[in-house]
Amino acid sequence: MREEERAKSMRALITGITGQDGALLAQLLLGKGYQVFGTYRRLSTPNFWRLQHLGILSKVSLVPADLIDLASLVEAIRVSDPDEVYNLAAQSFVGASFEQPIGSGEITGLGVTRLLEAIRQTKPSVRFYQASTSELYGLNGVEGTMQSEDTPFQPSSPYAIAKLSAYWTTRVYREGYDIFAANGILFNHESPIRGLEFVTRKVTNAVARIKLGLQDSLELGNMDAKRDWGYAPEYVQSMWLMLQQDEPGDFVIATGETHSVEELCEVAFRCAELRQENYVSVDKGLLRPIDVKCLCGDSSKAERVLGWSPKVKFAELVELMVDADLRRWKRWKEGETFPWDAVNYPDDVNVVSTMKNRGG
Numbered sequence: 354m355r356e357e358e359r360a361k362s363m364r365a366l367i368t369g370i371t372g373q374d375g376a377l378l379a380q381l382l383l384g385k386g387y388q389v390f391g392t393y394r395r396l397s398t399p400n401f402w403r404l405q406h407l408g409i410l411s412k413v414s415l416v417p418a419d420l421i422d423l424a425s426l427v428e429a430i431r432v433s434d435p436d437e438v439y440n441l442a443a444q445s446f447v448g449a450s451f452e453q454p455i456g457s458g459e460i461t462g463l464g465v466t467r468l469l470e471a472i473r474q475t476k477p478s479v480r481f482y483q484a485s486t487s488e489l490y491g492l493n494g495v496e497g498t499m500q501s502e503d504t505p506f507q508p509s510s511p512y513a514i515a516k517l518s519a520y521w522t523t524r525v526y527r528e529g530y531d532i533f534a535a536n537g538i539l540f541n542h543e544s545p546i547r548g549l550e551f552v553t554r555k556v557t558n559a560v561a562r563i564k565l566g567l568q569d570s571l572e573l574g575n576m577d578a579k580r581d582w583g584y585a586p587e588y589v590q591s592m593w594l595m596l597q598q599d600e601p602g603d604f605v606i607a608t609g610e611t612h613s614v615e616e617l618c619e620v621a622f623r624c625a626e627l628r629q630e631n632y633v634s635v636d637k638g639l640l641r642p643i644d645v646k647c648l649c650g651d652s653s654k655a656e657r658v659l660g661w662s663p664k665v666k667f668a669e670l671v672e673l674m675v676d677a678d679l680r681r682w683k684r685w686k687e688g689e690t691f692p693w694d695a696v697n698y699p700d701d702v703n704v705v706s707t708m709k710n711r712g713g
């Protein structure tokens with residue numbers, strides 16, 4: 354069967370379809386002709402703004418499920434009867450994992466065991482993608498080194514520890530039960546629909562608001578941290594590619610460039626003809642108890658085996674995010690209401706926590 358015809362008969366289940374990657378992957382798979390199912394949590398306020406923004410809410414089938422709840426996962430596999438499962442659901446914010454280490458472990462770690470067990474018991478022929486992360490390298494991420502599939506892991510947050518468990522669980526189900534299960538070790542990837550709490554979007558959103566007179570300052574945490582930031586729509590393609598291989602494997606996905614939070618601010622403010630030093634200050638409450646210093650990925654295996662390589666690099670990424678936020682806030686000033694972002698959490702002053710260093 355030709356590639357396009359095969360895709361038209363394919364069914365995919367995406368956990369975490371309401372998140373950045375889930376929405377972008379749904380868009381990609383719909384474009385290939387897949388029937389797309391996505392799990393969502395029954396929150397008190399629905400959270401479908403990304404799917405609405407991409408114009409695909411009516412094109413996907415939504416399945417209520419929670420990684421905490423095994424029965425809901427079994428049901429999700431049953432009703433969607435998928436050929437491919439992409440596990441993108443997680444408590445994905447590193448800072449919050451210090452506040453809620455047990456909940457993060459339950460969802461981001463043990464949740465993956467629940468999902469794999471649901472697959473093993475109901476449909477072990479599915480192909481499974483696990484959203485692993487560069488945070489696994491943790492304290493092994495130091496200036497002047499690059500991380501590949503062979504670099505040892507040294508996780509340094511409750512989030513990373515949970516993801517480490519999930520990484521190995523994925524390998525155990527692959528090697529022990531012969532399930533086609535792949536780990537994508539993705540480095541940071543961003544887009545105009547990134548959550549407002551992550552540093553790129555926090556900065557680009559603030560730059561747009563400052564430029565338009567809606568905000569006058571920006572507080573950040575660790576300005577020295579360096580990350581390998583890529584463009585999320587390209588990264589979701591790699592997820593799909595991993596599940597089209599003859600054999601399952603683990604792949605690093607990254608740009609191979611690293612930049613500091615300081616540089617991120619410089620470039621973002623410059624895009625709006627502003628100078629960051631006039632607006633940015635450090636709030637020590639946003640420092641994490643431990644922070645990964647420097648990550649820079651070597652994705653040569655992905656290039657060799659998957660034929661995947663990044664196109665959009667740091668400066669272009671920042672510029673496109675600033676432009677998107679400027680456009681949104683201009684439209685908002687003109688009176689348009691928008692489903693673009695769920696409201697952010699209230700300012701720190703309104704958050705009650707005994708954790709001093711909550712992590713930005």
Ligand code: NAP
Binds near residue numbers: 375487
């Ligand atoms: P995201 O925007 O935070 O999305 C996370 C998704 O998980 C949301 O749809 C969320 O649903 C869902 N979720 C949270 N808790 C859940 C639970 N208990 N049961 C079911 N669903 C739950 O994250 P992302 O940036 O798209 O990242 C996708 C995945 O890749 C995550 O696993 C993340 O850890 C991993 N990852 C991300 C990056 C990156 O740079 N973006 C890099 C490496 C790995 P609600 O909308 O209901 O909250």
Ligand code: F7E
Binds near residue numbers: 447540
């Ligand atoms: O922080 C520093 C912060 O929260 C990046 C997740 O998608 O990527 C993401 O995790 C850096 C850190 O992303 C603020 O301390 C400074 O050093 O945007 P972030 P992250 O922690 O790298 C990985 C690959 C994932 O897997 C995760 O799911 O920026 N930083 N000041 C700040 N960070 C935030 N959020 N807010 C600040 O004010």
